Structures are given as C-alpha cells and as structure tokens.
Amino acid sequence: MAKKTFEQAMSRLEEIVGKLEDGSLSLDESLKLFEEGMELSRFCEAKLDDANGRVQRLVKDGADFRLESETE
Amino acid sequence: MSQSQLEFDDMLQDGTSYVTVSRLTRDIKALLESAFPGVCVQGEISNFTHHSSGHIYFSLKDERAQIPCVMWRSNNQHLFFAPTDGMKVQARGRLSLYEKRGVYQLDVWQLQHAGLGDLQLAFERLKKRLHDEGLFAAEVKHDLPVYPERIGLVTSASGAALHDIVNILHRRAPNVNIILNPVRVQGRGAANEIAAAIDEFNEFGDVDVLIVGRGGGSLEDLWPFNEEVVARAVFRSSIPIISAVGHEVDFSIYDFVADLRAPTPSAAAELAVPGRSELKGQLGYLREALIGGMQGRLRQQIDQLRVLRQSYAFGRPKDRVHQLWQRLDELQRSLRQSLRHGLELDSEQLTGLSQRLSLLAHENVLKRGYSLCSTSDGVPVMNSNLLEVGQPVNLRFHIGSAVAKVQKIHNS
Numbered sequence: 001m002a003k004k005t006f007e008q009a010m011s012r013l014e015e016i017v018g019k020l021e022d023g024s025l026s027l028d029e030s031l032k033l034f035e036e037g038m039e040l041s042r043f044c045e046a047k048l049d050d051a052n053g054r055v056q057r058l059v060k061d062g063a064d065f066r067l068e069s070e071t072e
Numbered sequence: 073m074s075q076s077q078l079e080f081d082d083m084l085q086d087g088t089s090y091v092t093v094s095r096l097t098r099d100i101k102a103l104l105e106s107a108f109p110g111v112c113v114q115g116e117i118s119n120f121t122h123h124s125s126g127h128i129y130f131s132l133k134d135e136r137a138q139i140p141c142v143m144w145r146s147n148n149q150h151l152f153f154a155p156t157d158g159m160k161v162q163a164r165g166r167l168s169l170y171e172k173r174g175v176y177q178l179d180v181w182q183l184q185h186a187g188l189g190d191l192q193l194a195f196e197r198l199k200k201r202l203h204d205e206g207l208f209a210a211e212v213k214h215d216l217p218v219y220p221e222r223i224g225l226v227t228s229a230s231g232a233a234l235h236d237i238v239n240i241l242h243r244r245a246p247n248v249n250i251i252l253n254p255v256r257v258q259g260r261g262a263a264n265e266i267a268a269a270i271d272e273f274n275e276f277g278d279v280d281v282l283i284v285g286r287g288g289g290s291l292e293d294l295w296p297f298n299e300e301v302v303a304r305a306v307f308r309s310s311i312p313i314i315s316a317v318g319h320e321v322d323f324s325i326y327d328f329v330a331d332l333r334a335p336t337p338s339a340a341a342e343l344a345v346p347g348r349s350e351l352k353g354q355l356g357y358l359r360e361a362l363i364g365g366m367q368g369r370l371r372q373q374i375d376q377l378r379v380l381r382q383s384y385a386f387g388r389p390k391d392r393v394h395q396l397w398q399r400l401d402e403l404q405r406s407l408r409q410s411l412r413h414g415l416e417l418d419s420e421q422l423t424g425l426s427q428r429l430s431l432l433a434h435e436n437v438l439k440r441g442y443s444l445c446s447t448s449d450g451v452p453v454m455n456s457n458l459l460e461v462g463q464p465v466n467l468r469f470h471i472g473s474a475v476a477k478v479q480k481i482h483n484s
Contacts, residue, residue, distance in 0.1 A: 007219040013358050020365030027373050034366040041359045048351055051246035055238055058224070058253040058276060065276045070252055 006047045013040045094171070101169040104176060108167040113139065113178060114186055117159045130155065132163060132178065141165070143180040151183060151260045152292040153191070154299065160186040191291075195298055199325055202300070207307045208328040214312035216332055216344070219351070220280035222249045223344060224311070226269040229254035233287040233316065233337035240341035245348055251279060257286035263296035267305035274309050282309070283340045284330075285316025297324035306330055316340035379452075438470035448475075456481050 016037040020030060056067040083089050091099075115132030122128050126145030131138045141163060155161065165180035185191045206212065223241065227233050229252065241248055253272055255265040266284065273282055284306070286294070296302060297317050306313050306329045315330035316337040327333045334340035438444065445453045446466050453465060459478050467474045 005219070006221060007217060010219060010355075010358075013355075013362070017358055017361045017365055020362065020369060023369060023372055025369070027369065030366060030369040034362065037362040038359075041355060041362065044355050047247060048348060048355065053242065053246050053248045053250065055250045055252065058251050058272065060272055065272070067251060 004043070006044060009040045009044050009047075013037055013044065016040070097169070097171045097174065101171060104167050104169050110164070110166055111178075112162055112164045114160070114162045115139070117155050117161055118157050120155055120157050128155070130157075132161070139178050140175060141178040141180050143183060147181045148183070149260050152258065152295040153185070153194075154260075154263075155183065159194070160190055162186055195325070198298070198300055199328070202303055202325065202329070207303060212307070213331045214310070216312045216314070217280045218346070220248065220345060222251065222279045224273045224279035224282040225250060225252045226255055226266060226273070226282060226284040227252070227286055227316075227337070228257045231257065231287055233285060233318065236287075236336075236338045237283060237316070237341045240338055241345060244342070245345040248345060258289065258293040258296060263299035263301050266296055267301045270302075270305040270309050270313070274311055279311060281344055282311050282313045283316050283337070283344060284313055284326075285334075285337050285340060286318065287337060288318035294319055294324060297326040300325075302326050303329045314340045314344055438468065441470075444468040457483055 016033045019025060020033060020037070025033065055070045057070040059066050059068050113132055115134050115138075118131045118133050118138070120128070120130040126149070128143045128148050130141050130143075132141055133139075143163075143165075162184055163178060163180045164182040165178045167176055168179050169176045185194075202208065225234065225237060227237070234252065238250060241250060251273075253269040255269045256262040257266070270282065270284065273279055285297075288294075294317060297315075303325050306315075306326060312331040314332045314334055315324075315327045316334050316339070317324055317327065318336045323333070332343060334343050444467070446468070447453060448464055448466060450466070453459065459465070459481055461478055461481060463478045464475055465478060467476050
C-alpha cells in the first residue's frame, strides 16, 4: 500500500463518519468501518503530535537530487 | 587641433607630411576620450546581444545616428531589468576608441529606462500579453493541498523571508518538512535562477506545495518577479505555488500566475498549512462523530431486534439466546446510560456490545431452529390475524428458505 498521507487519512475518516451516520450498513460492516476509523484517528493524532519537521536544502547533483541538512 | 599641431612621422618627397595610421588613431583617441570622459546618452537600443562572457553589446540610436555600446559584465550584473531592442534608455559612460578596429564605442557603466513611464509600459505590455495567453486564468490554477507535509521554498538563503517562513511553519505545523532551494532574489539573472529553482522542484517531485518569494524592497529589487521567465516557470509547474513577494499592496506579474497570492512571506506560511490546534479540533470532532455514529448504529440494531423479538416463539427458557433476548432491554439501558452520562464508549466496549448483539442477529437465532416468517413483500409476520388462508409466505431458515402456503390460522 502506498504511504498514507495525513490528507488521505483525514479524508477517509470523514468518509467513514458519513457512512456510519447514514446508518444503512450492516452491523458487521459498521463495526469494520468503525475500527478502521479509530485506527485512522490514532494515525492522524500521532502525526499531529510529531514535531520533528526539518529544514533541508535541495541540491542538484548531475541528474539526481539529494537533500542536505540546512543549518540556519 | 590643426594640421600644423600634429606630429609628423615623415615627409614625402614632394614635401607633404604624413602620419601613420597608428599615430592618427592615437591622436583621435586622445582627443575623443578627453572630450567625453563622462556622458549621458539617451537613445533606443538595437542589435542587442548578450555574450556568453556576460558582456553585453548593443547600439544606441535615434532617427539619424547610432553609437555602438558595450557594457562589461562587471557593470551590467547589477541591472535589474533585461534590456531589449526598442527599449528607450539612458546610458551613462565614457567614449573610447578601439584602435585595432578603428571604431569608437560608448563604454557604459550605468543603464536605466528613459523614464519610469517606460518601465510601467513594459510591465503593462507583458501583463496584457500573458493574460491574453491565458496564464492568469482561474481554471488553470491548482488547488492547494489541505494538509501539506513537505513544503518547498524558493527564496534567498540569507533573507528575512526565509527566517519568517520557517518560524511560522514550525509553529503552526511542527511536523512539516521544509526544503529550501536557495536563489538570488534581486538583480540581473535572479529571474532565471528563480525559474530554474521552480523547474528543479518539479523535477525532484517530492514536495506538496511551493512558496516562492522574498521580503519587501524597491521596484528594482522586486523586478525579477515581473520577468516573463518567472511567470512561465510558475505556469509550467505542476506543484501548486503560493506567491510571497512582500509588497503588500502592489501586484507583480508573478502574483497573477501563482495559484495563490499572499501579500507577504509570513502570510504565505500561514496560508500554506492549517494550524495544529485547528487540526486537533477537527480530528476530535471526527472521533466523536465516529463513536456517535457507531453508537447510533447499535441503537438502531437494538430497536430492530426488539421489533423482531415479537415474531419468535418463546419455547426454550434455558436457551442462552433466549436469555440474551430477555436482556435486550438491559443492553439498551446500559447504552443509553453511558450516553446520558456523556461517557464515550471506547472501542473495546463497543466491540463487546456489538458482539453480544450479533448473537441476537438473525443468523444466530436461526441456527437454533427458529425460522423467520415474512410475507412475499419481505415484511416479517408478527400477527396471525393479518394472514389469510392460502396466502404464500416466505420462511427463512438458517440454511435455505422456502415458500409456504398458509393452511390454517390460529388466532391468539
């Protein structure tokens, strides 16, 4: 599975809430979606608690790129 | 200087004096250069060429004459605009004569537009041309990502803009990774650097949005953002771009092409990411809605089962399922209680509850030999009074189903 982004997770969470509130799913399906939703909400919470954003510099090396750490 | 003041190299046989080419040229050079040690010339640029060495060559002309000019790299690298043929300019410099080629030239050390009006005119002309080509149209603008995690910056490595942007991004979204591709943001060639940096980010690919800009400055300082090459690079970019040129009130051509315009670099950082507390609030709301939705679904299930309970015969009191049926009301009460006290059921409690409920679901009851009787419309039959002799009814068993016909009716 491709790396899930925060954006995708929030989007899927909103979708799940909509489906559950709709009330037309079976109990099993509802429970499955609920569990997926809780997992997503934990994932998003963890991302929001992450404070490790870095500043890096883009360096072109011939045809490739690399990232160097940037000290301010 | 009259002929008599010139030095002569020799005399011809008939008595005429002559001078060599070098001698004459040298004298003209001295004359010319001393007479015009510094001059300001206004004219129109033509035959403009930009040599790979960095030196630029052009002619300044008017209706009747022209003067060849050169502007060495060391003098022209501070030019904030790109001279083009047809542009009316004022050139400050000194006249010099190049003996080897026998031409005189204006050695330009300063070049400027003939008037601010000309600069404005050039701006308006470019703006109109790009607008007509569709570069400013709303339809071609990209949507910004709502929650970017990697942000690219095209700005000066030493400016205040970088500092402000990084501070604000760190505060609002400390998880966001910032990638800088540093450029010069004023002077000759800055526009090309800015355009190249945008192209590089697109080649690199792994950023969600770009912030391109600089802090405030004079019209000349900000001029690179009015150059066509920057506008085209922004238009080409498939990564969304937020403009961040600190001129608050004015717009540069780049602002029109960008996907979102911010009045300053700080504003751009604020617009690029949602604040963390905002997101936490949103997430909290979604979690509550998720749990509420699940609770609602469970309540719905309980209600449905209560209705159906009446259509099953009570035959075996010791049956566990039967006991659970009896306890259905208790289950409902405990659910209602937890909601009334504002307690959220955590996912474990909900799982447990729904597992117990599922025991009561159709399948599990049917496994015990009960069958579900419904009319041909699928409506469960709860009251024999509503049946007619000869009416077909559907019977659903644990495995399979059957269509039966009512033979006899016993009313209770």
